[in-house]
Amino acid sequence: MSAKASKEETRADGFHHIPGFLSVNEIHALLDAARSICLEAPLLRPRMTIGGKVIDFKLTLTNAGPLGWWSDERGFRYVDRHPVTEMPFPPIPEIILDIGKRALARCELPPMRIENCLINHYAEGESLGQHQDRTEEDLDAPILSLSVGADALFLLGGMDRKNPTRKYLLRSGDLVIQSGPSRRAFHGIKQIYPTIGNPLRDRGRLNFTLRKVTKETL
Ligand SMILES: O=C(O)CCC(=O)C(=O)O
């Protein structure tokens, strides 16, 4: 496979891939955090309408923080309650906020108000189509993403869906940041791979996305 595997990459367009950013202890802390968040705010399968047809996403997700990303027949949006329990999402654990601060500093980006931690779960065979993250009010703040579990093939495109894509192999512990112009680039998870040493018992993958949603400053 020709995906960029383990070399650190920082591009002029603000895209960063830092393999092995998380320590083993941090990976386990993230898994523990995800388990407790899922107890309060269970994973759900979002839906979207394409050409009048309602389609299930090929992943499940939940959130922590004052705002949670959600999609159903009514479209993509941020909500302040879990759509099924109707309770506020649990707060973002301190360990995740600390990792977010360290990630920004590592990529020489200024501190940011982290308002949402989206947790995606990809079971074997699941994926996420090419998309731009543009549900946020603030489309300039960087997007941080932490990988835990199975290896994944991440495709990074350009501003147009038709632009060519670059392949990155994201492994457990990797950090990706889309800042600057790359913040608005198309991207997606083409597939996950069976991975030796996967800390997830179900052989899946978790992705923690940390986002600033509103235009509020720190
Ligand atoms: O799973 C990933 O690495 C990317 C997730 C993502 O792009 C999203 O949830 O918007």
Ligand SMILES: [Mn+2]
């Ligand atoms: Mn995205």
